[in-house]
Amino acid sequence: MPKPLYLHPDRLFPADPQTRAFARALYDQVKDLSIVSPHGHTDPAWFADNAPFGNATELLLIPDHYVFRMLYSQGVPLEAIGVGNPAVDPRAAWRLLAEHYHLFRGTPSRIWLDWVFAEAFGIDVRLDAETSDLYYDTITEKLGNDAFRPRALFERFGIEVIATTENPIDELKHHAAIRASGWGGKVVTAYRPDPVVDPEFEGFADNLDRFGELTGEDCRSWSGYLAAHRKRRAFFAQHGATSTDHGHPTASTANLTGDEAAALFQKVVAGRFTAVEAELFRAQMLTEMAAMSLDDGLVMQIHPGAFRNHNAGVFARFGRDKGADLPMRTDYVHALKPLLDRFGNEARLSVILFTLDESTYARELAPLAGHYPCLKLGPAWWFHDSPEGMRRFRRMTTETAGFYNTVGFNDDTRAFLSIPARHDVARRIDCGFLAELVMERRLEDWEAAELAVDLSYKLAKQAYRL
Amino acid sequence: MPKPLYLHPDRLFPADPQTRAFARALYDQVKDLSIVSPHGHTDPAWFADNAPFGNATELLLIPDHYVFRMLYSQGVPLEAIGVGNPAVDPRAAWRLLAEHYHLFRGTPSRIWLDWVFAEAFGIDVRLDAETSDLYYDTITEKLGNDAFRPRALFERFGIEVIATTENPIDELKHHAAIRASGWGGKVVTAYRPDPVVDPEFEGFADNLDRFGELTGEDCRSWSGYLAAHRKRRAFFAQHGATSTDHGHPTASTANLTGDEAAALFQKVVAGRFTAVEAELFRAQMLTEMAAMSLDDGLVMQIHPGAFRNHNAGVFARFGRDKGADLPMRTDYVHALKPLLDRFGNEARLSVILFTLDESTYARELAPLAGHYPCLKLGPAWWFHDSPEGMRRFRRMTTETAGFYNTVGFNDDTRAFLSIPARHDVARRIDCGFLAELVMERRLEDWEAAELAVDLSYKLAKQAYRL
Amino acid sequence: MPKPLYLHPDRLFPADPQTRAFARALYDQVKDLSIVSPHGHTDPAWFADNAPFGNATELLLIPDHYVFRMLYSQGVPLEAIGVGNPAVDPRAAWRLLAEHYHLFRGTPSRIWLDWVFAEAFGIDVRLDAETSDLYYDTITEKLGNDAFRPRALFERFGIEVIATTENPIDELKHHAAIRASGWGGKVVTAYRPDPVVDPEFEGFADNLDRFGELTGEDCRSWSGYLAAHRKRRAFFAQHGATSTDHGHPTASTANLTGDEAAALFQKVVAGRFTAVEAELFRAQMLTEMAAMSLDDGLVMQIHPGAFRNHNAGVFARFGRDKGADLPMRTDYVHALKPLLDRFGNEARLSVILFTLDESTYARELAPLAGHYPCLKLGPAWWFHDSPEGMRRFRRMTTETAGFYNTVGFNDDTRAFLSIPARHDVARRIDCGFLAELVMERRLEDWEAAELAVDLSYKLAKQAYRL
Structure with a gap:
């Protein structure tokens, strides 16, 4: 006889009965809040075509x-x-x-x-x-x-807004189609320039060509290339983008002079660069992106630390994104200094940091976000987007960064149907964590109630300017 | 209407009712013990002037x-x-x-x-x-x-002894004045030689000059410089010091020959040194300080791993100690080996290690302190001096280092009024941890009761020889 | 009056009463299961001589x-x-x-x-x-x-099988004697070739000579040396070995061509090698051992990350294994790539990874084992073979690697009498962890019951092919 499948209403809450009761009461206040999904990888074609x-x-x-x-x-x-x-x-x-x-x-x-x-x-x-x-x-x-069509699920799931992620040479036709359709669902894009920023990305040279065509800029000159980014960011903003996203191997930033950067770009364009130069170029581009964010207000996300396509055999046969990306030890304190030296004290700039290296939560990320006005911490990410992972995130960041230097939850997923489940896990775990603080009298109950709404809904809207 | 402020008597205890009852019982035995504050940054002028x-x-x-x-x-x-x-x-x-x-x-x-x-x-x-x-x-x-004057608060807070921290060119006038005043409060100093040991410290050359003046030694010669340290350590000991303190960027130690050290010192004195040489000099000086500690009995504290003044803009406008120091990944196993090769087996030497990198608790610090007779572990420090931080410290060090290779709590603060609160947090968290061990039958209740007193009071006195 | 010694039946279970009841029920099902001890350091002479x-x-x-x-x-x-x-x-x-x-x-x-x-x-x-x-x-x-003789204790402890660890120049006389004795206890060996694989091992050159004598191969030629390994692995397999074990300073692997490897071996044999070359040789040998495992089916264990004999004074006076080995930060994602590039997708190969660096659990080891068919995770090891250490292992590996990419418990001990205690601790902690998952409704109770048996008994037998 088949085993029953039943989702217990108290799942993921702490075991202690009184703490559990606190958690349940907090959760009851937030479980039906709309979903704000400010970062993810759903396919805009779903919502455009509604097939x-x-x-x-x-x-x-x-x-x-x-x-x-x-x-x-x-x-x-x-x-x-x-x-x-x-x-x-x-x-x-x-x-x-x-x-x-x-x-x-x-x-x-x-x-x-x-x-x-x-x-x-x-x-x-x-x-x-x-x-x-x-x-x-x-x-x-x-x-x-x-x-069960995409738009019906979007509405049934109570999604207030969802961001997809596109690269600069995407024409955003699906986003345009969604807007043109008259459907009320809010689907915005985000600017992820890795394919035209990372000299080691597959097809980088071709991507640059296409980047030039789309923008009418000379993308083989440093000034033209930067102008192309500015134009394309504006185009993305017209399609709802409020953020950029950067998936570099490390968090390295650089602060080269204009001449140095231009000379480095020429090597990159010529395809004659070392691994160190490629890394330096990516590093410099984070700082350039920060400079543009100061101008156009796009929130900047940095998702560093993945060793992409680690399995050579799987990559050769199946290509990218086949479960063979692996976390690496990641430094932030040294890596971010060049960018922070230039823009660290700009309260108008907003840079959201993610990590795959939990040892940096308490040691680097919380101390950085608890000081620099431009820095905030993204939620537990990827391998750590899980009950234990989320608990470690809160336990290791809250005491130094507080709650208000974090940005709520984002699901970062292409698995559309799982989005409510992922937000539900985050809400349950955060309510459990808040309940523990109440139980230990580190928070008042009314503070926990406010925070539950902040963590489930408000902080994501504010941090991503949605 | 204003919200009430009320400190719940069970705050910071574990949620489980039986564990909480154990914790409360342990805490009741230690909550009124005198405060031993063996390391901190209060201003001795407060107690000298009592303004x-x-x-x-x-x-x-x-x-x-x-x-x-x-x-x-x-x-x-x-x-x-x-x-x-x-x-x-x-x-x-x-x-x-x-x-x-x-x-x-x-x-x-x-x-x-x-x-x-x-x-x-x-x-x-x-x-x-x-x-x-x-x-x-x-x-x-x-x-x-x-x-609310300093001495009255000192007495009201039940402080048995407090250590301040001064550098070698401090004349310790306030400490002398406290002693001369006839007031019974015990305020001792500690020897923190960074300004005359770190070639990259602001004003290093001037500091050396002053160091020479105060001691009558030729502080531009290696032997004179070492003699100056010996004299000044003795002077500090006369003012109650039982410890030294070293705030280096890393935990690196070195074991140069006398000739090598003298040659390195000449570069340092001449101001013609590389960053690597500055680091080597600091490293060598930790070993020299250990040698002197073997002679004069001062307990040695090493507080490594802070990237000081990370925010260039804030440093330029506001100077040191403005909340812009950040933890760095820190190695101990390799870094301490030169010092340990020389003095590691000396049971008379006592070196207390601190860290801002919690990944070293279980991996390096507990294994080191659980073997070398000269090593002990300082409590959770700075960003980690917090309920979760203290719990992680106990959970990650106890199984390998035991309790008796740790040194109780120290508050390390300049916020005088918060000292009782900080010791209270430590006592509550330690009692909660002990209660958990009792609840899991990893300790007997009478052992936990002994340990509660040890961790709250006795170990700090013993470890710091107070 | 002496204090009573009493082992509480609920020791090491979670404090919450309902979770504790779940844990107790799970534990009752597994507490009397036979002990499978697939890796350890007991002395086979005990069981051969039964003195x-x-x-x-x-x-x-x-x-x-x-x-x-x-x-x-x-x-x-x-x-x-x-x-x-x-x-x-x-x-x-x-x-x-x-x-x-x-x-x-x-x-x-x-x-x-x-x-x-x-x-x-x-x-x-x-x-x-x-x-x-x-x-x-x-x-x-x-x-x-x-x-209290060894064989009687073996039987009383309910040991189904125990593996010892020998090096290739051990003649396995005790194992032969055990088999010849007619006693029914199953004692197998494991192939630990460090003394003939690590050029920096004490007596390496003499070991190579003896390795040649025992196998009749020319162990000064690369092909002869590899043939000697193959012969000796077969000899060990005849004495029950189902696994090899490798205790290198790091997890580095290499993938040299045959010519490169042969040239490196010549330097090693000649005793004219740098530290980097010694490391490269060890790295290459891990890959060679993996190749042989594909042929002969021996499961491969890698135990990296110990700084051996850290205390120079203790080593000089007392020799190896005197409590002066210390964990080091350890990388896996880069270190294992050469081996994985060659054999990572071989489901017939089984490589069990251990660590002394817990920061790698969630960051590197679980993601690796949750992708590569040839990789599995050994239990919490050495300094981390403890209640808190085991909990951290489960909390940091399960969400990404699951339970079935782990291999149950092994005691890794030479302290024979403690073996039941160590397995008992592991069973209690795992049952407590499973009970927490049931309590949070992350597992059904019947799943936890299955897993308790898997973690206590079945997975070790399967993973080690016993």
Whole structure:
């Protein structure tokens, strides 16, 4: 007989009964607040076209690198679950997930997926080999209903605003289409210039060419290249962007003179640069982006510290974003100094820092954000976007940075259906943390109630200027 | 209507009722023990002159870099709160603190300040914009009473002994005056030679000159310079010092031959040295200080790992110690080896290690202190002197170093009025930790009772030889 | 009157009553499962000869570097407790332990020893100065009984299989003798080639000579040296080995061409190599060992990150393994890439990673093991083999690696009598962790029950192919 699937209303709250009661009371005040999703990777085409999603496997398995990396780690071939393999039988691929679903015990993927199964699709039995077909059929059938089209889900999920992420040579046609459609959902873009900023990005030279075409600037000259960024940032802002995003290997910044920067850019354009020069160019560009943010008001996000495409074999066969990115030890205190020397005291500038290296929370990030007016801390990110990860974030940053140098939650996901689940986890964990502070009399109950709303909703809107 | 300010008697204890009851019982045994404050930065002039403190802003806001760094991080200009600005209206500056007091939710500054407000000044409403003037007036008026003069507070706080920190070219006049006054309060100094040991310290050359004048030694020769240290350490010991303190950027030590050290010193004296040589000189001087400690019995404290004056703009306008010091990743296992190769097995030597890099607690510091006879661990320091920080310290050091390779609590503060609050936090957190061990049957209750006294009082006296 | 010694049945369980009840129920299902000890350092001679152990001091104090390092850190000379001093009076040495037993409060050594005292020897009073002789006499007397001979204890402890660790020039005579004896206890070896792989190991050149003699291969040629490894691995496998073990200073791997490796080997053999070349050779050998594991199926363990023999004085007087090994910061993401580039996607290969640097749990190890099919995570190791250490391991690895990329517990000890205590601690802590997940509804109760058995028993058997 299938095991029942039931989402307990007290899930993720602290065990102590009185603390749990505090947490529940706080959560009850915020659980129905609208979702502000200021950073993520959903596809704007979904909302532009409003076409139905495909089957369970296409929607929930193939695009989710959290899920297929775990299966792969236990010997399930990527092809077998459909990654890079359009010929896969989606029902058979789904069965592989079902048969291996015990691997996700204790992981956030399990929490998110169970929410999607139970809340989004109304399934009331657990996923395993026995229920695999039931799941596949139920999900795939529902996806054919209008109630499961992207815009309907957007509204059902209570999303007030969602940001996608595009690069400068994206024409933002989907965003334009969404606006032109008259649909009321607020979908904005964000400016992620890595493909034209990172000399080591695949296709960098071609990207520069396209960047020049789109902007009418000479992107082989330093001044033209900077002008192109300014134009394109303005174009993105017209499509709702309030932020930029930078996914560099490190947090290094630089503060070169104009001549030095121009000379470095010439090497980069010529394709004759060392790894050190590539890093220096990325570093200088963070500072240039900060300078532009001071002018145009775009909030700057820095997401450093991932060793991308670590698995050479997987990269060769399947390409980017296949669950083979790995965190690296990351320095901020030295790395950010050049940028901070120039703009650190500008209260109008807003730079949101993320990390994959939790050892920096208490040692570097909270002390930096607790001093510099331009710095704030993004939420626990990627591998750390999980109950334990979020708790460590609060425990290690709050005492030095406070709550108001953090920016609420963002889901950073391309798994659209999991967005409510992710915000729900964050709200539950934050309410649990606040309840613990109340229980230890480090906060008054009325302060915790205010903070619960701030962390769930207000801070994200303020920090991202949405 | 103002919100009530009330310090709950069970604050900071674990939530579980039985564990909380154990914690309360332990705490009741230690809460009234005298305060031993073996390391800190109070001003000996307070106790020498016993003049009244000024107004609320002068006493509690302007000198407290924990407080004004948080305000600054949220855009409040330092000038507006009186930092480097004698012309500030203190009442208006206080209002800025009051209006932004919610920023401190979840921080130790909030705990310390609320204790000062409630316990030291008897205020029973919370600080906010509405109560700002009430606070300012109440505090400022009370500071005019004899009961709020430094010596009266010293006695009221139950301080058995307090150590200040002076550099070798300080004449220790205030300490002499305290002794000469016949007042019974025990105020001792500590020898912090950074200004004559760190070639990169502001005014290093002038400091050396003054060092020579005070000691009658030729401080431009290596042997004279060492002799000057020996004389000055003896002078400090006469003024009660039982310890030295070293605030280097890293924990690096060196073990040069006499000739090598003398040659390096000549470069340093001549002002012709590289950054690497400056670091090597500081490293060698830690080993020289250890050698002198073996002779004169002064306990050695090493406080490494701060990137001082990180904010170039703030340093240029406001100078040192303006909340812009940041922790750095710190190595101990390699850094201390030269010193340990020479003196590591000397049980008579006592070196107390501190860190701003919590990743070293379990990885390096506890294993070092759990082996070398000369090493002990100082308490959670600076950014980590907080409830969560103290818990992490105990959880990550106890299993390898035990309790008896730690040295109790020290407050390390210049905020005199917060000293009882800081010791109270440490006692509560330690009692909570001990209660958890009892609850998990890792300790017997009578052992926890002994340890509570050890951690609150005895270990600090023993470790600092007070 | 002596204090009672009593092991509480709920020890090490979470404090919250309902969570504790869950933990107890889980633990009751696993507490009597057989012990699988897939990695450790017991002496096979014990089981071959089955001679009685000596006195309390010889058995429990002198060989236990956890214990004597703590005594040494507090000024007790190593000679006085019998380390490197056969002339010590064992009763007097034992008294030093008894008098200093309070130093172990809060440490895992205390937990293990108390279990040995209470459960193995039936003592019901606490160890202190007053009970020192009682302890010494009771233990020493019981060790003379047949019931305390190695094989009897092996059976009484419910050990299903235990692995020892030998180097390639060990003749495995004891293992052969155990098999020849007809005794049913399963004692297997493991292949630890450090003495013939690490050019900086004491006696490396002599070891190579002996390696050649034993295998009949020319161990001064690269191909002969590799052939010798293959032969010797097969010989170890015949003596039950299912694993190899590698204790390198770092986790560095290399992927040299055959010619490069051969040239490097010639430098190593000639004794003319730099520290960098020694490191490169060790790195290359990890990759060579992985290649051989693909052929012969031996599971590969990597135990990196110890700075061995850090205390120069202790090493000079007392030699290796005297409590003076210290953890170092350790990188995995870069270090393992060469090996992973070659074999990372081989699901038949199994490499078990350990660490002394907990900052890598969430940042590097869990993300690596949660992606690469060949990688799994060993349990919390050495300084971290403790209640808090095990909790941190689970809290920081589970959300990204899951449970099934970990390998259960191994005790890694030479302290034979403590083996049941160590497994018991692991079972209690894991059951407590699972109970917390159930309490937060991150797991169903039936899943936790399955996992308790997996973590206590099944995963170790599977991962080590036992």
